[in-house]
Amino acid sequence: xxxxxxxxxxxxxxxxxxxxxxxxxxxxxxxxxxxxxxxxxxxxxxxxxxxxxxxxxxxxxxxxxxxxxxxxxxxxxxxxxxxxxxxxxxxxxxxxxxxxxxxxxxxxxxxxxxxxxxxxxxxxxxxxxxxxxxxxxxxxxxxxxxxxxxxxxxxxxxxxxxxxxxxxxxxxxxxxxxxxxxxxxxxxxxxxxxxxxxxxxxxxxxxxxxxxxxxxxxxxxxxxxxxxxxxxxxxxxxxxxxxxxxxxxxxxxxxxxxxxxxxxxxxxxxxxxxxxx
Amino acid sequence: xxxxxxxxxxxxxxxxxxxxxxxxxxxxxxxxxxxxxxxxxxxxxxxxxxxxxxxxxxxxxxxxxxxxxxxxxxxxxxxxxxxxxxxxxxxxxxxxxxxxxxxxxxxxxxxxxxxxxxxxxxxxxxxxxxxxxxxxxxxxxxxxxxxxxxxxxxxxxxxxxxxxxxxxxxxxxxxxxxxxxxxxxxxxxxxxxxxxxxxxxxxxxxxxxxxxxxxxxxxxxxxxxxxxxxxxxxxxxxxxxxxxxxxxxxxxxxxxxxxxxxxxxxxxxxxxxxxxxxxxxxxxxxxxxxxxxxxxxxxxxxxxxxxxxxxxxxxxxxxxxxxxxxxxxxxxxxxxxxxxxxxxxxxxxxxxxxxxxxxxxxxxxxxxxxxxxxxxxxxxxxxxxxxxxxxxxxxxxxxxxxxxxxxxxxxxxxxxxxxxxxxxxxxxxxxxxxxxxxxxxxxxxxxxxxxx
Numbered sequence: 001x002x003x004x005x006x007x008x009x010x011x012x013x014x015x016x017x018x019x020x021x022x023x024x025x026x027x028x029x030x031x032x033x034x035x036x037x038x039x040x041x042x043x044x045x046x047x048x049x050x051x052x053x054x055x056x057x058x059x060x061x062x063x064x065x066x067x068x069x070x071x072x073x074x075x076x077x078x079x080x081x082x083x084x085x086x087x088x089x090x091x092x093x094x095x096x097x098x099x100x101x102x103x104x105x106x107x108x109x110x111x112x113x114x115x116x117x118x119x120x121x122x123x124x125x126x127x128x129x130x131x132x133x134x135x136x137x138x139x140x141x142x143x144x145x146x147x148x149x150x151x152x153x154x155x156x157x158x159x160x161x162x163x164x165x166x167x168x169x170x171x172x173x174x175x176x177x178x179x180x181x182x183x184x185x186x187x188x189x190x191x192x193x194x195x196x197x198x199x200x201x202x203x204x205x206x207x208x209x210x211x212x213x214x215x216x217x218x219x220x221x222x223x224x225x226x227x228x229x230x231x232x233x234x235x236x237x238x239x240x241x242x243x244x245x246x247x248x249x250x251x252x253x254x255x256x257x258x259x260x261x262x263x264x265x266x267x268x269x270x271x272x273x274x275x276x277x
Numbered sequence: 278x279x280x281x282x283x284x285x286x287x288x289x290x291x292x293x294x295x296x297x298x299x300x301x302x303x304x305x306x307x308x309x310x311x312x313x314x315x316x317x318x319x320x321x322x323x324x325x326x327x328x329x330x331x332x333x334x335x336x337x338x339x340x341x342x343x344x345x346x347x348x349x350x351x352x353x354x355x356x357x358x359x360x361x362x363x364x365x366x367x368x369x370x371x372x373x374x375x376x377x378x379x380x381x382x383x384x385x386x387x388x389x390x391x392x393x394x395x396x397x398x399x400x401x402x403x404x405x406x407x408x409x410x411x412x413x414x415x416x417x418x419x420x421x422x423x424x425x426x427x428x429x430x431x432x433x434x435x436x437x438x439x440x441x442x443x444x445x446x447x448x449x450x451x452x453x454x455x456x457x458x459x460x461x462x463x464x465x466x467x468x469x470x471x472x473x474x475x476x477x478x479x480x481x482x483x484x485x486x487x488x489x490x491x492x493x494x495x496x497x498x499x500x501x502x503x504x505x506x507x508x509x510x511x512x513x514x515x516x517x518x519x520x521x522x523x524x525x526x527x528x529x530x531x532x533x534x535x536x537x538x539x540x541x542x543x544x545x546x547x548x549x550x551x552x553x554x555x556x557x558x559x560x561x562x563x564x565x566x567x568x569x570x571x572x573x574x575x576x577x578x579x580x581x582x583x584x585x586x587x588x589x590x591x592x593x594x595x596x597x598x599x600x601x602x603x604x605x606x607x608x609x610x611x612x613x614x615x616x617x618x619x620x621x622x623x624x625x626x627x628x629x630x631x632x633x634x635x636x637x638x639x640x641x642x643x644x645x646x647x648x649x650x651x652x653x654x655x656x657x658x659x660x661x662x663x664x665x666x667x668x669x670x671x672x673x674x675x676x677x678x679x680x681x682x683x684x685x686x687x688x689x690x691x692x693x694x695x696x697x698x699x700x701x702x703x704x705x706x707x708x709x710x711x712x713x714x715x716x717x718x719x720x721x722x723x724x725x726x727x728x729x
Binding site: 242 | 419522
């Protein structure tokens with residue numbers, strides 16, 4: 001048996017164990033207080049089967065089916081299908097990420113080319129980089145005065161640093177020989193930048209973009225929960241308010257799958273840009 | 278001490294103008310002149326206000342000569358609700374802004390403004406309202422100040438705090454209506470079911486929805502009456518209402534004085550029990566309000582009037598006990614409160630399980646009296662003063678007169694054919710202690726536990 005096939009069997013086994021444990025943990029408890037006043041029981045919702053806590057696998061399945069079978073429903077300004085919610089989140093991430101790339105890649109290029117600029121900007125980058133993007137939120141709300149733009153700003157700020165640092169690093173570590181060859185061929189600065197440095201640094205830059213996208217997807221969920229803009233984070237928050245764990249778990253799975261897809265896309269791009277030396 | 282418009286009038290006379298517009302000797306006369314007010318132009322209103330401020334002709338001329346009329350108008354317009362009065366004068370005009378964004382927190386306090394969408398109260402007034410569910414009160418405050426929301430569900434003390442610039446930049450606000458009275462509760466975790474005496478609550482952790490909330494002031498009042506200092510003996514945390522149940526379950530807090538449905542939800546999920554309803558602290562206390570920036574009222578007088586009519590009619594429907602089940606079903610979907618209907622029914626009808634095995638029947642668990650009685654605002658300010666949120670001399674009456682549109686609400690109710698009581702239906706009595714709105718300073722100093 002190949003390694004791949006064995007790994008697949010092991011994965012399936014792990015999944016089965018998880019689901020089995022879940023099933024056992026959520027078995028309905030029998031004999032719920034029979035001696036309660038029927039009127040009280042009705043008010044407490046005890047007359048109908050009610051799980052306290054985690055949903056059973058069957059409930060989980062029906063929730064997932066309900067959400068997936070109608071992903072684009074629109075039942076008012078605060079209740080939309082999972083597809084629409086994902087669209088809002090991806091839109092914000094896309095916009096914030098693109099803006100960050102537009103700033104980080106040119107700036108990283110300059111930093112990478114000039115040791116002077118690198119040294120001058122380094123202290124700022126080191127201080128700004130470790131700040132949790134959500135810590136910017138109150139300030140953003142106060143200054144930008146628009147919650148939708150503030151969420152995009154938060155994505156922008158968290159996507160900025162990995163791309164900036166990787167671009168600078170990639171540009172700075174282009175092999176001297178290649179630059180010297182470009183110089184002997186009398187290539188101009190512009191040509192050297194685009195035909196030598198950029199392709200040489202591309203894999204490192206794409207690694208930065210991949211990290212940024214990963215962080216942006218982590219942050220958007222938290223930002224939407226905090227600000228309550230429509231989106232997948234809002235969906236989680238809204239269902240948390242209702243203590244509807246089956247919807248929350250469903251959303252968690254969706255967030256995981258979409259995050260994985262985003263990562264796969266950047267992985268493929270990275271692969272395409274990699275070259276053998 | 279009889280509480281009502283009689284004493285309020287006396288208090289108003291202490292100021293130099295008699296009623297909100299400054300034109301009449303008393304609020305009653307002002308209301309009687311309501312019909313005339315409609316045809317008065319903005320200019321006439323302003324002239325009347327200046328005349329009321331400087332009754333002697335020579336004083337007035339000297340003052341206007343020294344300062345200039347525009348400066349005077351600017352100065353007094355910060356003191357008087359011109360926008361509201363002008364809005365009243367232009368009642369029936371075309372709506373300036375049809376598409377409105379209104380913020381809300383998913384709690385039953387917001388019942389009138391939420392139900393207006395599914396039950397068509399906004400539509401009837403020609404308004405297209407988008408209700409925006411919001412994650413917490415700080416965010417509501419920011420989005421109102423940012424002009425993202427045209428109007429919003431607010432806690433009754435918030436417009437006062439925002440107008441004063443306490444806890445935010447100062448932005449003049451108005452309260453059009455009180456959304457609800459009563460309807461809150463102290464919920465404790467089930468482990469405290471034998472710990473019912475607040476005297477023993479030292480060291481416990483409680484949640485309230487916001488600093489400038491009735492919840493915070495009532496909880497502080499309640500524990501202080503039991504001899505505990507709310508700033509030293511217990512911990513009070515700000516937790517957005519929807520997150521209270523989750524926090525109680527996780528054991529982060531011992532209890533909360535929070536809005537419904539989250540008290541009933543804790544019972545329904547067998548996490549906590551209802552220790553007491555806030556109506557047992559003060560029967561008839563206000564909780565949430567419906568408000569907007571004063572500037573918005575000035576810019577959109579006709580829209581404001583239409584919105585006002587919609588919300589007042591909704592409140593009138595909500596006030597009827599026979600309508601409560603319909604309303605519970607209308608506001609339960611995920612788009613609004615996202616709660617099980619049985620939970621909302623228990624909150625709105627007052628027939629509820631208390632979490633300790635008893636069924637209680639309290640029809641006035643939540644009530645809907647939309648009039649923003651000024652005395653309520655004065656009480657709120659006394660508590661803000663008591664707990665050190667505002668310092669120095671407080672011009673209680675002036676501030677509340679600017680923010681709470683009591684006369685407006687009563688007049689508009691009359692126009693809509695809704696029974697509008699002339700006086701407050703219930704006196705303000707908090708845990709047995711009556712409150713006299715004409716003597717706020719004496720009230721503040723009468724408490725032994727205070728920061729003022």
